[in-house]
Amino acid sequence: MSTEKQLYTISVYTENNIGLLNRISAIFQRRHINIESLNISPSEIDNVSRFTIVVNMIEVDVKKIIGQIEKQVEVIKAYYHTLDQVIYQISGLFKVKSELLFEEPQIQNIIKNSHARIVTVNTDFFVLEKSGKKEEIAELHEQLSVYGIMQYTRSGLIAVTKDEMRISELLETYNN
Template sequence: MNRKQEFTITIYTENAIGLINRIALLFFKMKINIDSINAGPTEVSDIQRFTIVVVDTDDTIRKLAYLLEKQVDVLKVYYYTNEELIWQEMALYKVPTKIMASKTKGIQILREYKISILVIRKDYTVFEVTGHRDEINELMEVLKPLGLEEFSISSRIGLSKNRHELHQFMGK
């Protein structure tokens, strides 16, 4: 049986207007929900990288990758399980400063979650944590009863563990 699991799809494209719409339409037609999407430049000029996280079966993702590669302006598509990828997400948390000023609770949270403080104001503190989604969500649950005021999480970014895929594809 082909079970559903989390995949990260990396799509290398030319920087073309409207391409994101065509990519999203394929996901819609195949009834695949996008959990996370990130787009940005690569180390090769004029080539964009889309990083998209989905949960589906291997067969469905293989078919999606094939259809994506048929799109004009799409250069190459790769997909990975979490074990085949080095990946991270980043989150920002805003909490009352009094929480972080509390010697016991504040220091414990700083140490346990490897927090980077970005802003300290009289009434609030903003800090950043980088990690996997479950770690980020765990910290959010710890902070809720302490007065978490705001929370924002980025989309996933990742690199293949085994290949220099873009360079291999381009023959470099």
């Protein structure tokens, strides 16, 4: 068991009930643990939501957190993984002045080299979307910052495990 802090993704499969997010975040708050990223979405099973929480902790503390999370009535099951055990992505949206797209040839090179895609273009601005690792999004942000970014936002990490988890089978029995 690792005694060094590292990033872990915690996947929590839950019923979708009001107030659960507050109770789960309170578990981290009470222990003074910063949540690096949080994403809540539908899961592969109808009526079951999935929280993907990224934290920087030691493994023994992650196990304790999992135990606390699973005590919540609406929580079906919680798992944790290191980043090398999952396939993950983050998305960033960048709003930039349209004139730069046509007047700064380097902007088109940045878009091409970063594998970003243009989501929309109008007379005032264009919006780029880039999915990838956190470092890739940060690099694109740094490159575009030179020209000026009107608006920027980044999603939380989303992930699936590299190994088969058979969570669908567990959740199917829960749903029946």
